[in-house]
Amino acid sequence: MACLLLAWTNGGFILASGNAGSGNAAAPANRLPACPVSFLMDAVADARGNVWVAAEAGGVWKLEAGTWRAMHREPGFPPTMNCYAIAEDLQGRIWVGTDNQGVAVWNGETWKTYDQLSGLLGERVFAIRISPVTGLVALATSGGLSLYDPAGKTWRGITRAEGLLEDQIEALAFTPGEDLHVAYQCGGVSSASRRDGYGKWRHSQARWYWDRGQRMRQPAERCGTFLPSNLCNAIAVQEERVVWIGTNAGLVRGINGKYLFTRGRDFQEKNKGLFGGMPKDYRPVESMVIDPVPDLLPEDYVTALFPTPDGIWVGFRQQGAALVDARTMKMKKRALHTHSNVRARWVRAFVALPGGRLCAATNGGGLLPVGESGEKRHAGKAVATMAKEHPVPMPYADGEECRRLEQLFRQPDSSAPAPVTYFHEDWSTQGDWCERYGINYAMLCAMNAPINNVTYNFSWGFKFSVGGWMGPHRKKNDDLRHWVHWVNKPDNRNVLFCPTSGMRTEAEWDDHGEVYSYSFDGPDVWALVRVPEGRHLVSLYFYNPNGREKLNGHRDFVVEARKILRSSVPPKILTRDIPIRELKLPPDCMIEELERQLASPVLARCRVKDFSGSGVYKTFLMNGGGCYGFRVVRNNSMNTILNGVFLTGLASSARKNRLMRAAYGPVRPQPPSVAHLPLKDIPREALSLWSACQSWDQGGNRWIYQWKRCAFRAYTALLRYPDRLDDLMSAWRWQLGYWTPQDRVHSAKMLEDTWASNQEDFVPYRSRNWTPYSPNVVSFTVEECGNMLYTGLDWKEFRNMEPDHPKVLEAKKVIREYIRNKEKQKK
Numbered sequence: 001m002a003c004l005l006l007a008w009t010n011g012g013f014i015l016a017s018g019n020a021g022s023g024n025a026a027a028p029a030n031r032l033p034a035c036p037v038s039f040l041m042d043a044v045a046d047a048r049g050n051v052w053v054a055a056e057a058g059g060v061w062k063l064e065a066g067t068w069r070a071m072h073r074e075p076g077f078p079p080t081m082n083c084y085a086i087a088e089d090l091q092g093r094i095w096v097g098t099d100n101q102g103v104a105v106w107n108g109e110t111w112k113t114y115d116q117l118s119g120l121l122g123e124r125v126f127a128i129r130i131s132p133v134t135g136l137v138a139l140a141t142s143g144g145l146s147l148y149d150p151a152g153k154t155w156r157g158i159t160r161a162e163g164l165l166e167d168q169i170e171a172l173a174f175t176p177g178e179d180l181h182v183a184y185q186c187g188g189v190s191s192a193s194r195r196d197g198y199g200k201w202r203h204s205q206a207r208w209y210w211d212r213g214q215r216m217r218q219p220a221e222r223c224g225t226f227l228p229s230n231l232c233n234a235i236a237v238q239e240e241r242v243v244w245i246g247t248n249a250g251l252v253r254g255i256n257g258k259y260l261f262t263r264g265r266d267f268q269e270k271n272k273g274l275f276g277g278m279p280k281d282y283r284p285v286e287s288m289v290i291d292p293v294p295d296l297l298p299e300d301y302v303t304a305l306f307p308t309p310d311g312i313w314v315g316f317r318q319q320g321a322a323l324v325d326a327r328t329m330k331m332k333k334r335a336l337h338t339h340s341n342v343r344a345r346w347v348r349a350f351v352a353l354p355g356g357r358l359c360a361a362t363n364g365g366g367l368l369p370v371g372e373s374g375e376k377r378h379a380g381k382a383v384a385t386m387a388k389e390h391p392v393p394m395p396y397a398d399g400e401e402c403r404r405l406e407q408l409f410r411q412p413d414s415s416a417p418a419p420v421t422y423f424h425e426d427w428s429t430q431g432d433w434c435e436r437y438g439i440n441y442a443m444l445c446a447m448n449a450p451i452n453n454v455t456y457n458f459s460w461g462f463k464f465s466v467g468g469w470m471g472p473h474r475k476k477n478d479d480l481r482h483w484v485h486w487v488n489k490p491d492n493r494n495v496l497f498c499p500t501s502g503m504r505t506e507a508e509w510d511d512h513g514e515v516y517s518y519s520f521d522g523p524d525v526w527a528l529v530r531v532p533e534g535r536h537l538v539s540l541y542f543y544n545p546n547g548r549e550k551l552n553g554h555r556d557f558v559v560e561a562r563k564i565l566r567s568s569v570p571p572k573i574l575t576r577d578i579p580i581r582e583l584k585l586p587p588d589c590m591i592e593e594l595e596r597q598l599a600s601p602v603l604a605r606c607r608v609k610d611f612s613g614s615g616v617y618k619t620f621l622m623n624g625g626g627c628y629g630f631r632v633v634r635n636n637s638m639n640t641i642l643n644g645v646f647l648t649g650l651a652s653s654a655r656k657n658r659l660m661r662a663a664y665g666p667v668r669p670q671p672p673s674v675a676h677l678p679l680k681d682i683p684r685e686a687l688s689l690w691s692a693c694q695s696w697d698q699g700g701n702r703w704i705y706q707w708k709r710c711a712f713r714a715y716t717a718l719l720r721y722p723d724r725l726d727d728l729m730s731a732w733r734w735q736l737g738y739w740t741p742q743d744r745v746h747s748a749k750m751l752e753d754t755w756a757s758n759q760e761d762f763v764p765y766r767s768r769n770w771t772p773y774s775p776n777v778v779s780f781t782v783e784e785c786g787n788m789l790y791t792g793l794d795w796k797e798f799r800n801m802e803p804d805h806p807k808v809l810e811a812k813k814v815i816r817e818y819i820r821n822k823e824k825q826k827k
Contacts, residue, residue: 032359035366036061036068038343039548041084041610043351043361044094051351052094053361054083056613057548060096060104076111078104079741082613087128090135091150093391097125099614100427103139107390116712116738117719118393119155120146122167123738124427124614126185129172134194137391138180140169142425143708145182147198153392161705163201165190168425168607171235173243181243183232186558186607189245189254204257206230211279213599215521217558217633218249220271220278223262223294225287227252231558231607231635236305236312238326244312246302248556248636251314253329260290262329264300264316269519270636275473275598294329298322298337301636306350306358309374313358315347317554321360321370335370336360342551344368363553396716402685405710406692413700417623420561420603421701423537424708426617426737430543431496431504432747434669434754436734437539437617438646440464440654442663444496445643446482446507453482454498456663462654463625465530466645467576468509471631472595473522480525481510483641485545488773493744494543494615496644499663500765502755502774506545506643513639525632525640526594528564528574533625534651535696539617540630541644547612555611556637561604561620562597564627569593571627597629608632615643621704650696665761669750671734672727681724686717690732711736766795779803784815791818 037058045051051063052071059072059081071094072081078101085097094106100123102115114120122143129138137148144159144167159167165187173181178194188205192198206227210216219228227245234246245252250263271278297314304315311325311332320336336345343364351359352373360370397405429436441464444454457464470480486506489495495504511523529538540559547553564574569589572578580589606618622628634640649655660668679687693711715732718725733743755765755775764770766785768777778785778798788795791814801808 032367032369033063033066033068035063036070038366039363039553040348040361040366041363042086042097042349043359043367044086044088045351045353046088046094047092049354051353051359051367052086052088053367054086054096056082056084056099056363056610059083060086071106074106074111075109076104076113078102078111078113080613084610084613085125085128085140087130087137089130089137089150090132095128095137095139097128097139099124100430102141103128105391107388109388110390112390114391114393116143116736117396117716119148119391121157121159121709122146122425122427124425124616126168126170127172129174131174131178131180131194132176133174133178136174136178136194138172138174140172140182142427143167145169148391150391155394157709158198159705159709161702162199163190163192165201165203165205166422166606167705170232171246173235173237175237175240177240181235181237183235183245184230185609186231186605188227188230189232189235189243191243202257204254204259208602208605210285211282213276213279213281214602215275215279215598216282217521218267218270218300219285220282221263221284221287222267222296223260223287223290224285225258225260225290226285227259228261228263233301233303234305234315236307238307238312242307242326244305244307246305246314248301250300251297251302251312251324251329253326260294260329262294262297264297264319266299266519267296269517270300270521273517273519273521275521275595292328292330295324295331297324297331298334304347304349304360306352306373308358308372310372313350313371315350315360317346318342318551320345321347321350323371333371336362336365336368339365339368341365343553346553364548396719397686397713398717398720399683399685402683402689402714402717405706405713406685406689409689409692409703409706409710410698411702413698413702415700415702417699418603418701419563419623420628421621421623421704422561422604422606423619423621423704425606425619426539427614428739429617429737430493430615432493432669432751433496433541433617433644433646434499434663434751436669436737437541437648438644439648439658440536441466441647443468443645444498444505444507445509445645446484447496447498447501447505449482449484449507454500456499458658458660458662459649459654460657460659462532462649463530464532464647464649465572465575465577466647467528467574468642468645469526469528469590469594470511471522471524471526472591472598473520473524474511474591475515478512478523481512483508483510490775495545496541496543497751499668499751499754500758501771502752502758502765502776506543508641508643511634511640513634513637516634518636521636522634523640524634525642527630527632527642527645528627529630529645529647530571530575530627531622531625531647531649532654534649534654536622536650536654537619537646537648538622538628538630539619539644539646539648540632540642541615541617541646542608542611542641543615543643544612544641552638553612554637555609555639555641556635557608557640558633558635559606559608559618560602560631560633562600562602562629562631563624564597564629565600567593567627568596574627594629617646661761664754665757665759667753667757669747669754671731674728674731677725677728682728683717683721686714689714689717694735708736712738776800779805779808780812780815783819784812787815787818787822791815 037055082099122141124142229249298319323333358373
């Protein structure tokens with residue numbers, strides 16, 4: 001029987017042919033050693049024939065001479081185990097993108113980390129690609145596109161300000177001629193040419209909705225000659241002219257800007273699962289004649305692409321991989337779709353081994369073979385010399401750069417500010433929101449379940465409020481769930497901290513989506529917010545606590561922002577300030593209202609995916625008072641969850657006279673004071689640029705795209721004076737959401753002190769009867785705690801003691817005797 005044999009040289013893999021049992025093999029048969037980590041996100045084979053994998057919750061591993069080596073244990077690797085992208089540059093260095101630590105680069109001896117201070121635009125890195133011609137390194141980050149030129153040793157950033165449709169890019173691809181193609185998470189695709197210095201971007205977008213009522217986010221057709229979706233997951237180039245795009249609505253082939261797509265076999269079920277069924281006003285989209293008609297894919301959700309001489313390998317979320325003919329788009333082969341481990345059917349990337357074998361990096365099954373790559377690059381050939389020099393970091397900003405950026409930032413913009421704009425995202429702050437988000441109002445969703453949420457209204461006389469609802473497309477009698485996943489997870493910083501319990505309780509609003517099929521469009525979670533006049537930030541926090549269990553990692557949401565206009569329901573009902581029954585309204589009035597709002601204009605969008613390693617704040621800027629609706633669309637995935645909603649007014653009046661006792665005792669988290677710093681000690685240009693970035697009353701929208709980059713450059717100017725501006729740098733980091741290891745330690749101590757302060761300020765917080773899972777509580781009733789002081793007992797001496805501890809039992813006798821005597825005196 002003919003077979004493929006995998007042999008090892010001292011440099012890596014060699015693939016040989018032979019007959020099983022015949023003894024004619026070109027080399028000994030060796031199976032691919034089992035990958036030590038399961039939840040892979042990306043993989044690459046380096047020029048020496050070694051295989052590298054990047055994993056969520058698993059770090060970085062290298063397969064060398066038949067042995068896996070944990071590379072994240074080598075010197076200099078950042079403090080994270082969540083890695084999402086990996087590539088080798090032309091100098092032989094390995095680049096690894098992380099969840100919130102930027103990019104780490106291995107030069108053969110040590111790692112070095114690069115973040116917003118040294119060249120990157122964002123802390124999260126989604127994808128890395130290397131130009132095959134110049135070696136230009138392109139990095140898709142949470143703040144935009146970053147480019148590193150190894151020849152000039154320079155960094156460059158490209159954002160919406162330079163022509164991108166959005167800052168969050170999911171995938172990248174270079175053509176042999178060095179055109180750069182980008183696929184957005186939530187915005188279609190764009191491309192630019194090296195000839196234009198990547199300064200002129202050409203865009204392609206699908207319709208956001210395919211019907212007037214805004215029920216259809218994907219076309220009804222099985223194939224067509226247009227882009228079917230703006231939700232992109234992968235992009236690849238075949239030769240110079242052919243671009244392949246993997247979307248949530250199938251596979252797209254683009255040739256010179258002309259598209260042909262084919263859907264998955266589940267597309268008809270998605271049409272049936274639309275709210276209200278297929279819209280009566282839907283008209284099929286006209287396409288050119290398609291001959292031959294492409295095959296239907298195993299599923300709609302395309303995750304990974306790898307061109308070969310035999311066709312294009314396509315990865316899926318639930319259906320493994322398939323080889324598709326590049327000309328006819330007919331399926332030729334299948335792989336992994338019958339694997340016993342359903343998570344092994346989720347392909348995140350492909351990697352070509354040196355001998356020609358093609359493997360899939362799967363999210364739950366490790367590294368698994370799928371077929372042939374057509375590349376016969378044996379170990380020992382085309383091996384780059386391992387560089388000993390790390391990439392050069394971007395220099396800190398000087399006075400001249402600060403002046404130039406301030407001038408750019410303050411340029412007049414006569415355009416009208418958008419009612420809602422997607423502002424930025426933060427993967428670094430995680431659950432430590434206190435006094436960083438929600439300056440005016442904080443909603444910790446379901447944290448007081450099953451009774452309610454935990455809310456903090458810090459404003460006096462301002463109308464801030466938030467209400468959560470399940471979307472209108474649901475089963476009868478189903479409603480928004482208040483779900484607690486972990487009562488207290490103190491060692492997981494991704495879980496939101498509750499200052500009035502001292503705990504990290506993983507809780508969420510949940511649309512019960514797991515009882516609905518993936519093809520069912522809904523139910524969704526709606527967060528309705530009410531704000532006074534002025535400019536405000538709303539930040540939605542998402543964390544997927546069980547993303548590596550079963551199919552929970554499939555969670556992939558779209559957030560749609562709307563202004564609620566002409567509501568038939570009073571604002572206080574929208575935000576649940578009063579119950580529906582109090583105004584004697586029909587019980588289903590909110591279902592009907594949300595159904596009406598579906599047809600209202602969507603003003604801004606973002607996407608939420610791959611948030612198991614780190615939680616993320618998605619922040620929108622709202623212009624003007626009133627009610628806004630943020631629909632978290634389930635998007636044909638697992639159940640929709642939302643952990644927190646935080647409102648911050650940007651006007652100075654909104655920040656005055658705050659009611660700090662809503663959440664804090666005498667002590668609260670806060671950045672260090674800088675009032676003691678003489679102005680003469682602060683670099684004038686840096687301070688001026690920073691001050692410009694804190695001016696929230698500018699017109700137009702252009703400043704929004706520049707804000708974070710300019711603020712970070714102002715901060716780097718302070719780094720030229722490391723010995724005298726520590727407090728100022730700490731305060732600016734607080735504003736930027738940038739964290740050092742020391743900041744993490746200090747934050748933990750501040751939150752601990754905040755809870756201790758609340759216990760001192762409010763006696764019930766000391767009692768285990770009142771809050772049984774909180775830290776540092778005592779085994780006394782609230783009444784006993786309240787009388788301790790009068791008996792000469794210090795409650796702190798009994799913290800964390802069990803109820804049957806001798807000291808506790810003796811103290812209880814003393815307290816009860818005091819209470820009896822007090823009652824006798826009253827009589």
